[in-house]
Amino acid sequence: MKGERDNVILIGMPGAGKSTVGVVLAKRLGFDFIDTDLLIQRRTGRHLQEIIANEGLESFKKHEEQVLLTLCTHESVISTGGSAVYSQKGMTALKDRGTVVFLDVPLANLQQRISDMDSRGLVIDPGETLADLYRQRRPLYLRYADLRINTEGLNVEETATRIAEHWAALQS
Numbered sequence: 001m002k003g004e005r006d007n008v009i010l011i012g013m014p015g016a017g018k019s020t021v022g023v024v025l026a027k028r029l030g031f032d033f034i035d036t037d038l039l040i041q042r043r044t045g046r047h048l049q050e051i052i053a054n055e056g057l058e059s060f061k062k063h064e065e066q067v068l069l070t071l072c073t074h075e076s077v078i079s080t081g082g083s084a085v086y087s088q089k090g091m092t093a094l095k096d097r098g099t100v101v102f103l104d105v106p107l108a109n110l111q112q113r114i115s116d117m118d119s120r121g122l123v124i125d126p127g128e129t130l131a132d133l134y135r136q137r138r139p140l141y142l143r144y145a146d147l148r149i150n151t152e153g154l155n156v157e158e159t160a161t162r163i164a165e166h167w168a169a170l171q172s
């Protein structure tokens, strides 16, 4: 019988590695892999950047919230988009579905990884920088996390291993 809270949910800044680490972790655990960004695209029939550019940030956040509220997976690694934490309702729903893991990456690393801020379609107000976003969001990631992984110095595989170890410990 599958448990109620048997998913692993990755949260964190854009470029933190949620999507990249998520698929490696899913393989490691023998779980399914779900990326909520892809679910938004399939449901709307549009690319994320298109939704943000044509409908605006509030509309994108509503689509994202809808996806978070209607997830009903088991034994899945769920990689969320970085803006998921703006929905309190969505995050509450996620916490009911599994262990929420915050991939904590130093700002300097994120800045190196994200060179395409403008074309990436982030939920960010005009004139705001990645540093502004980091300061604004980090407290939210910490608020909703069941587990924080300090990824400094870890590659994708090592991060997945670290999470898998924590997950195994939680099961015993």
Ligand SMILES: Nc1ncnc2c1ncn2[C@@H]1O[C@H](COP(=O)(O)OP(=O)(O)O)[C@@H](O)[C@H]1O
Pocket: 012, 013, 014, 015, 016, 017, 018, 019, 020, 021, 079, 113, 154, 155, 156, 159
């Ligand atoms: N140590 C690392 N952990 C995770 N991703 C890394 C790491 N080093 C480099 N990267 C790169 O950073 C990017 C992370 O992007 P992505 O997985 O899409 O993040 P997110 O889904 O959190 O926005 C990928 O291109 C990945 O190859």
Ligand SMILES: O=C(O)C1=C[C@@H](OP(=O)(O)O)[C@@H](O)[C@H](O)C1
Pocket: 012, 013, 014, 015, 018, 019, 037, 048, 049, 080, 081, 082, 083, 120, 121, 122, 123, 124
């Ligand atoms: O943090 C953000 O504002 C966003 C992050 C993206 O996902 P990743 O965090 O997977 O890059 C995607 O949901 C959208 O472009 C908005």
Ligand SMILES: [Mg+2]
Pocket: 018, 019, 020, 037, 079, 080, 081
């Ligand atoms: Mg992603």
